[in-house]
Amino acid sequence: MRAVVIGAHRHRDDISGDAIAIPLGDLFLSAVELAPQQPAGDRELLIRVAKIRARLLDVATFIAVRYGFVITNESDAMSKCGAHVDRWRALLDEHRNDVELTLKIAAATPQPRPKRTEFANGADYLRALHAATQGAAIDGAFREAVDARLVPLAKQHRWIHRDNASMELALLVARERIDEVNAAGTALKSFDVPFLLSGPWPLEVFAQEVEQ
Numbered sequence: 001m002r003a004v005v006i007g008a009h010r011h012r013d014d015i016s017g018d019a020i021a022i023p024l025g026d027l028f029l030s031a032v033e034l035a036p037q038q039p040a041g042d043r044e045l046l047i048r049v050a051k052i053r054a055r056l057l058d059v060a061t062f063i064a065v066r067y068g069f070v071i072t073n074e075s076d077a078m079s080k081c082g083a084h085v086d087r088w089r090a091l092l093d094e095h096r097n098d099v100e101l102t103l104k105i106a107a108a109t110p111q112p113r114p115k116r117t118e119f120a121n122g123a124d125y126l127r128a129l130h131a132a133t134q135g136a137a138i139d140g141a142f143r144e145a146v147d148a149r150l151v152p153l154a155k156q157h158r159w160i161h162r163d164n165a166s167m168e169l170a171l172l173v174a175r176e177r178i179d180e181v182n183a184a185g186t187a188l189k190s191f192d193v194p195f196l197l198s199g200p201w202p203l204e205v206f207a208q209e210v211e212q
Contacts, residue, residue, distance in 0.1 A: 003031035004040050005069045006053055007062040007202055008081070010092040014060040019052050022077050025085045027092070029065070029077055030056055040068050057202050061096055061175075063088050064202040091207055095172070098155060100206060101181055101199030103146065103169040104162075105138045138167050142193045149184040153177050156206060170205040 006019060009028045015021040019030040032049055034040065049067070056062060071077045146169060151157050154171040162168045173181055178200055185197035 002034040002070060002072055004034060004045070004049065004067070005065045005071060005077075006030040006032065006049060006056065007064050008084075008088045008092070009056075009060065009062045010089070010096065011060070014062065015056065016059065017052060017055055018048070019056060022071065023074055024077050024081055025089075027085055027089060029071070029081070030062065031071065034070070040070055053202070057099070057200065061092070061099055062202045063091060063207045064204040088207070091203060095203060095206070097175050098172050098203075099175055099178070099200035100202070100204060101171045101173055101178070101197065102201065102205075103150065103171070103185070104196045104198070105142070105146075105167050105169070106194040107138055107165050107167060109137050139191070139193050142188070142191045142195075145188060145191065149187060150181060153181050153184060158205060160205070171199075172203075172206045173200075175200070 003020065003022070005022075007030050008024065009015055009021075009030055012021055012028050015028055015030045018032065020033060022029040022031055030052075032045070032052060034045070038045065046067075053064075069080075071080060150169070150171065154173050156172040158170045160168040160170060171181065182197065185195075188195065188197075
């Protein structure tokens with residue numbers, strides 16, 4: 001067997017349809033089997049996995065696994081994911097009825113992306129790239145409106161510097177509040193600021209360990 005993993009689930013019954021369930025301790029991984037010689041990057045497979053992912057989220061919240069993660073059997077799954085089982089179980093028990101939504105906002109002050117050829121070594125280039133990413137800022141009035149209208153609807157939130165031209169707000173939201181979040185997003189269109197509110201998504205940002 002070769003299978004590309006979709007996510008980690010609390011219960012076997014959370015996985016149905018075209019996805020297969022692979023035991024991981026007392027959790028289960030959802031996955032899609034690969035045909036012989038089929039690469040994980042196959043376009044048709046990518047589309048198929050995206051559709052399955054959406055259907056799985058309709059059933060219950062799960063923890064997303066980065067696309068392209070391939071396993072061959074239960075032992076392989078445990079050797080690669082076993083260290084995460086306790087943390088994943090706790091997250092799934094706590095957030096079974098929560099989902100993520102993402103607000104991506106164009107920066108008011110996008111920073112020039114550094115050119116690799118202008119740096120003598122990779123370390124200096126990476127520092128400059130990090131500085132450009134951290135330097136991207138959004139319109140102040142728009143951020144105040146987001147903090148006032150969207151953030152209170154979320155259980156948790158994280159502002160994230162993704163690149164040199166945008167910022168992202170990740171929201172952990174109870175399923176029953178999704179419509180409220182979407183309505184608040186619609187109200188933000190009164191600002192002349194390009195943004196995209198998307199979701200719901202499975203747990204991803206809020207499943208990552210945060211450095212203290």
